[in-house]
Amino acid sequence: MIKYFLSALIIFAVSCTNDKKVPDDVIPPAKMEKIMWQLLQSDDFVGIYVGRDSSLDLTKERLIRYRQIFDLNKTTREAFQRSYKFYTAHPDISKVMFDSIGARATRERTEEFKPRDTTLQKKKDSIPVTN
Template sequence: MRKLTYLVAILIIVSCTQKNEIPKGILPPEKMANILSQIYEAEHKATNIGLKYDSQKVVLRHYELMILEQNSTTDSIYKESFTYYLEHPEKLETVYDIVIDSMSLREQVMDANREKANNKAK
């Protein structure tokens, strides 16, 4: 009975201390968040330039490919990483926490710049 208790204890410890690393070939959370933030900004731009939906899709795809190139990654790595994060919700939450913080900070900077420009105009 004692051996069984030790075995269960060891299994619990091993299962709790398993590496929580991201597999090779998957974008790290910070890089994934950066790419997603840029894609969301591009999506916003594409929908606000007054083009029809089909044309917006073409423009957005162009933006996406540029963003991936600027971040030294490929479409397939991005898609594989996105799928990985979808399958690991706790890691996806971390990515989106970074995205939200990043977007909020950018919005605050833009608001501050607008306010500064308005004050100069007065």
């Protein structure tokens, strides 16, 4: 009977651990969000600008830029993949991160397509012109 009680107690204690805690070998959410944003931007750049040059291999160009992003953020591809697997297995943590990336993309897209012509926004001269 005591064995069952101890087993139940251990299971209860393990189930009550903080699931939102990120392990030490996983990239923290804020840094992971930054890296993912940079990777998305890099993919867009390669697809739009590098894709115009048929002499370049898009996959190779993407990998070069990914390596630059990992170096810039002082991490490795392996650490990123391990962290990505962790976050996809924990949607309660990753949802906030992915929502934030989506909101940032929407803000930047909105800003990009704002009218830039300031002549339409200028006030007309208050002195009437008479001919």
